[in-house]
Amino acid sequence: MTHVMACIDNSQSSLAVCDYAAWASQQLNAPLTLLHVLDKEKYPASADLSGNIGLGSREHLLEELATLDAQRAKLALEQGQHMLEKARERTVISGAIAPDMKQRHGHLVESLSDLQDDIRLLVIGRVGEDSKHNAHSLGSQIEAVVRTIHRPILITTSQFKKTEKVMLAFDGSPTANKTVQMLAASPLCEGLTIHIVMVGADSQDNQSELENARSALASSGLMVQAEIRPGEVETVLHAYQAEHAIDLLVMGAYGHSRIRQFLVGSTTTTMLRTATIPVLLLR
Structure with missing residues (x-):
């Protein structure tokens, strides 16, 4: 239970998450880990499409669909890696020392639960990339994270402000x-x-x-x-x-x-x- 762990995605909150995580890492003198989770429901690791098209389908169509799914998942993983690299650059500029990066394929709550023993403070944006962007929107997974992860959780807004x-x-x-x-x-x-x-x-x-x-x-x-x-x-x-x-x-x-x-x-x-x-x- 030593790391500040920051959840990074493609949402408006991620820049603020980086800044607050870097601040917390310095205040706590704790190592920083940046985490990106690729949702396996949107991007399955492997696809079984044998029952999805119906009778009379040609085998090559199934193969093409499986290939497309694999390409989408590969591109999503590469995009996530790019986001992590940019997040690491930002946190270093904000004062974090040698932040680590993790990328996982699965559900966010399950991934955090698996990593819970290493988390001293979890930093997560109030709004995720799949949430509606309005003044009172709230990420669909926030409540599940709060109920499941028994660690201090810092839920950020979309803009960083120095904490005084x-x-x-x-x-x-x-x-x-x-x-x-x-x-x-x-x-x-x-x-x-x-x-x-x-x-x-x-x-x-x-x-x-x-x-x-x-x-x-x-x-x-x-x-x-x-x-x-x-x-x-x-x-x-x-x-x-x-x-x-x-x-x-x-x-x-x-x-x-x-x-x-x-x-x-x-x-x-x-x-x-x-x-x-x-x-x-x-x-």
Whole structure:
């Protein structure tokens, strides 16, 4: 579990994925791996067309179709290799040291699952090459990746912006406290300002939980601000982000609290669609 792994494809997000992955690799002092997965449903490794044409078909037609499929798959592999080369050039310019490249043939989620033991941080674009490009589009595989890969996941927007201010969505739960501990122990946010935002009543219990979180992060040398705000979680977080020019949202993934309900089922899609900044999901 040592590498920053970045998922590269032909989407608008890939340039930003490269930039954020290079940044994370430097912050974590971790090697960077660039990954391209060729979808085996679109480009099967080998094709059996014997049942696809019907009675009376000539054998040479089947052979020609199989040859065309093989050519398409070969060209797709070459295009993927070219994308990886360009991605490596970009990450090196952005400060990454000797990034590695991997190309696999299969499904993205399965490939990531196989590589999971080597992943310290996964960086993936919010929108993939097969997704619709609009303000609230979300890649079709994002939720599956989030549910399957039990590693920190940085979901990027389509444009890179230097990260200076981080907002941690906090609710005082065990998962949220674990997220605080992970941030305190990680060099990812060194030199950045952390805003801890708790959505709820300004009660003594909440104040105590928030102060414990603030103290844990501050004791690790991080610059920390903490605030409790009432209201609906999504509305409050987006308003705070705009008000303080936040560059990165950090949330604990899964659980049953008000905040982490956003990461289960349709609310996961809602939160990621409405976020205008990268989202770092921690476990």
